[in-house]
Amino acid sequence: MSEKPSLFELALTFNQIAVASFGGGLSAWSREVIVAERKWMEDEEFLSAVTMCRILPGANQVNLAVFVGVKFRGIPGALAAVFGLTLVPVLIVLALSYFYFQYHEVPAVAGILKGAAAAAVALTLSMVFKTGRKCLVSLVPVLLFLAIFLMNGLVRWPLLACLSLLAPLAIAWAWPKEKTP
Amino acid sequence: MNVKTLIQVFLLFSSLSILSIGGGNTVLPEMHRKAVGGYHWLTDKQFADVFAISQAAPGPSILIVTMIGYKAAGIPGAILGTFAMMLPAGMLVYLVSRIWERAKHSPARKAIEKGFAPLTVGLILASAWIMSKAADHDWRAYLLTAACTAIFCTTKINPLFVVSAAGLIGWLGWV
Numbered sequence: 231m232s233e234k235p236s237l238f239e240l241a242l243t244f245n246q247i248a249v250a251s252f253g254g255g256l257s258a259w260s261r262e263v264i265v266a267e268r269k270w271m272e273d274e275e276f277l278s279a280v281t282m283c284r285i286l287p288g289a290n291q292v293n294l295a296v297f298v299g300v301k302f303r304g305i306p307g308a309l310a311a312v313f314g315l316t317l318v319p320v321l322i323v324l325a326l327s328y329f330y331f332q333y334h335e336v337p338a339v340a341g342i343l344k345g346a347a348a349a350a351v352a353l354t355l356s357m358v359f360k361t362g363r364k365c366l367v368s369l370v371p372v373l374l375f376l377a378i379f380l381m382n383g384l385v386r387w388p389l390l391a392c393l394s395l396l397a398p399l400a401i402a403w404a405w406p407k408e409k410t411p
Numbered sequence: 412m413n414v415k416t417l418i419q420v421f422l423l424f425s426s427l428s429i430l431s432i433g434g435g436n437t438v439l440p441e442m443h444r445k446a447v448g449g450y451h452w453l454t455d456k457q458f459a460d461v462f463a464i465s466q467a468a469p470g471p472s473i474l475i476v477t478m479i480g481y482k483a484a485g486i487p488g489a490i491l492g493t494f495a496m497m498l499p500a501g502m503l504v505y506l507v508s509r510i511w512e513r514a515k516h517s518p519a520r521k522a523i524e525k526g527f528a529p530l531t532v533g534l535i536l537a538s539a540w541i542m543s544k545a546a547d548h549d550w551r552a553y554l555l556t557a558a559c560t561a562i563f564c565t566t567k568i569n570p571l572f573v574v575s576a577a578g579l580i581g582w583l584g585w586v
Contacts, residue, residue, distance in 0.1 A: 248470040251470065252578075253578065255542070257535060262570055274528050277528045278524040278528065278531065280535075281531045282511075286432070287503065289431070289435040289496070296501045296504040301512065308504075319468055319470025320474065320489070323470075324486065324489055328481075344552065345580045346574050348555040348577055348581070349556070349574040349578070352557075352558075352563055355563075359564050360564070361535075364528075366532065371528070374529040374533065375530070378534055379536045383533075384540070400526030401519075401522045404523075
């Protein structure tokens with residue numbers, strides 16, 4: 231990354247992420263655009279920000295927009311990123327609300343969304359492969375990865391319960407080793 | 412415009428914002444209790460419908476708030492509700508990210524970044540799993556997912572093109 235993105239670039243980038251995610255998969259789209267395309271962050275920094283934004287209250291993706299916006303441009307950056315993320319979706323939802331409460335039905339888009347959702351799941355899976363290849367390189371991280379998938383995905387434990395068990399283990403494993411004198 | 416309703420919208424969603432630990436959807440039961448049972452802004456059926464519509468729309472998952480705010484107090488209610496749902500949580504993220512930026516070279520930050528990476532990848536896999544469960548996918552949708560995953564992992568085709576093509580396949584009724 232050569233220089234900090236401008237406020238306009240922040241808004242435009244998060245708008246791009248929001249609009250692209252019409253089938254879902256906002257996290258994967260965020261990585262695709264912020265890490266792979268614009269190279270604003272490294273994978274490791276991005277991934278830890280994603281989980282921190284999940285722990286904190288609020289919608290994960292709004293939180294991530296605040297986080298990235300603040301990192302580059304402080305409070306104005308956060309406002310620009312959130313504005314970019316929400317403007318078009320809010321307009322779409324307003325139009326849908328109007329149709330729904332006026333005519334009690336929604337324009338038939340179910341088929342399109344079903345296909346797009348299948349691809350959004352695929353994009354999310356490809357994010358697992360692309361980021362996993364870099365960090366799942368030894369036994370401990372692979373075990374951490376499997377354990378949280380099992381707890382949160384299959385058994386459906388709440389996020390905070392999973393993390394309060396596994397985060398201390400992960401941090402203890404990752405703590406920088408002191409060099410022996 | 413009803414100022415009292417606007418104030419109620421603002422107070423309800425800003426308090427839900429700060430309670431929504433783990434994501435916007437964790438406060439849905441409380442949102443339902445207040446908006447349907449307490450204020451009677453919308454019926455049970457309407458709440459279920461606007462939830463489904465807001466999930467299908469692009470963007471962050473909390474936009475159900477926009478629709479409830481719209482029903483309660485028109486466009487001002489929609490905008491105020493959306494704003495209220497983001498502001499308190501956003502301020503907290505701001506504080507945390509400032510601390511995070513200041514801790515750039517601390518061992519704690521290094522350990523969290525390195526240690527959280529495998530956990531996050533596991534959580535992302537869990538959300539892919541939950542997404543495909545929620546969309547009630549059959550074998551054709553799984554096949555489409557497998558094909559798209561292969562494309563995303565092995566080619567540099569713009570993902571938007573692939574998602575749009577998959578949308579077209581869905582529109583044609585093939586999945």
